[in-house]
Amino acid sequence: QTVVTQEPSLTVSPGGTVTLTCASSTGAVTSVFYPNWFQQKPGQAPRALIYSTSNKHSWTPARFSGSLLGGKAALTLSGVQPEDEAEYYCLLYFGGAWVFGGGTKLTVL
């Protein structure tokens, strides 16, 4: 059973920078896992932010960026806004199956 692990919670100050990570129990995360990142606010469906490691959707704010960092997928928010407070999920592809991370609750305080 493949497990994808994220930080359960992080806190950041408005205007600050924070990096969320996404690790795989199978080893290093690379581009072939096509990391996707999603934002979810209460009562809403997840909203896609980043695909294939670092590509942004047309609706993704410029302050969000994706990368690979130390064997993990990473989502960095620069210049955090109060409206970025949400749950963030990563998603990895394992050759015919998608596996979600457990989510990171980001608090902006």
Added chain:
Amino acid sequence: QVQLLQSGSGLVKPSQTLSLTCAISGDSVSSNSAAWNWIRQSPSRGLEWLGRTYYRSQWYNDYAVSVKSRITINPDTSKNQFSLQLNSVTPEDTAVYYCARDFYTKNSGWYTVDYWGQGTLVTVSS
């Protein structure tokens, strides 16, 4: 702009079959680049990918190991939609169920899960 509209019963009795449908606009269920997924979310299990259907000269399905013995995802080309059936449900299957599109761009090698349905709360209870 792709839109996914879910429909189906929000209350299912234990041991019965959960059935949901996802109607697609702005794309085709028979697309050679897209796959049509079902995902669920519960407080105990978080977001859980259940499976998908897709067309690549013929129809294929991929299913999560956790539900493989109980799940069927079918395309309906006449209505441009796809469906989820989950058999022998228990209260542990209570969750918000989402449909979603994944899309692969061959020439750039990009893979995205981009458009989601609105979600359907399904409660398993007698």
